[in-house]
Amino acid sequence: MANPVVFGADYSVYVRTVRLTLEEKGVGYRLVPVDVFAAGGPPRDYLERQPFGRIPAFEHDGFRLYETSAIIRYVDEAFEGPALQATDLRQRARGNQIISMMDAYGYPVMVWGIYVERISKPAEGGLTDEARVRENLTKAATLLKALSDLMQDAPWLTGDRLTLTDLHTASVFAYFLLTPEGQTLIKDHPNLVDWWSRISERQSVLATRPTA
Ligand SMILES: N[C@@H](CCC(=O)N[C@@H](CS)C(=O)NCC(=O)O)C(=O)O
Incomplete structure (x- = not known):
């Protein structure tokens, strides 16, 4: 397989x-650059891969796929390597619940509502909307709290093994925890602090750090 x-x-x-x-699966891949935030939007032919103009899009042996949740489940099931979804029905359901939470609440709140306001905007000469940050901090x-309650004393978000849920969540936390507010808020939840120190040291996380 290619x-x-x-x-x-x-x-x-x-x-x-x-x-x-x-x-994490140990699968080689190629990253083809597509910048959706470029002036004029993504290249027109990219919309044939992802009609909503979002990244990522994915292709494997002629099979095209978009939507991150679908892609990561496909990757987990199509390739050898450690299984990244729980076999237990309820643990897997919990993991999918957290992935939905991160999509619906984590990404817009922690990345756009806090990181972009606090770090990206000022870096580009703009002003932080403090009211928006306050609203998103709540x-x-x-x-x-919801993540911490669901995780309880487990080393990973849904139990004893690292899963797709941890990876999905880590990508959002990586930006959120660059903000002073993120670093303060997480301290209320020692299990999440421990989880972050565990996952942030993984080779996969180090190998995928943004270059810019
Ligand atoms: N539902 C999509 C969301 C992907 C997404 O929002 N990607 C962001 C970058 S992290 C994007 O392409 N943003 C471009 C835009 O908002 O126009 C997925 O799961 O793949």
Whole structure:
């Protein structure tokens, strides 16, 4: 089987989740650069791969796929390497629940509502919208508590093994924890602090750090 191809940029949270999955499976891949934030939007032919103009898109042996959750499950099931989904039905359901939580609440709140406001905007000469940050910090605190309650004393988010859920969540936390607010809020949850120190040292995480 040919190596898969990931289309996207290394700064992207969702591209990183796919790359983390490939790295953890030990699957070689090619990253083809697509910048969705370029002036004028993504290249027109990219929309044939991803009609919503989002990254990543994915191709394996002629099979094209988009939507990160679908891609990472495909990668886990199509390739050899450690299984990254729980075999237990309820643990797997819990993992999928957390992935949905990160999509619906984590990414917009922690990345756009806090990281982009606090770090990206000022870096580009803009002003942080403090009211927006405050509003999102309340939401982030709710999410952190929910994650911490679901995780309990396990080393990984859904139990004894690292799964896709940890990878999906780590990509969002990597940006959130660059902010002073993120670093403060997580301290209310020692199990998440321990989880972050565990996952942030993994080779897959180190190998997929954004270059810019
Ligand atoms: N539902 C998509 C979301 C992907 C997504 O939002 N990617 C971001 C980059 S991290 C993007 O392409 N943003 C471009 C935009 O918002 O126009 C997935 O799961 O793959």
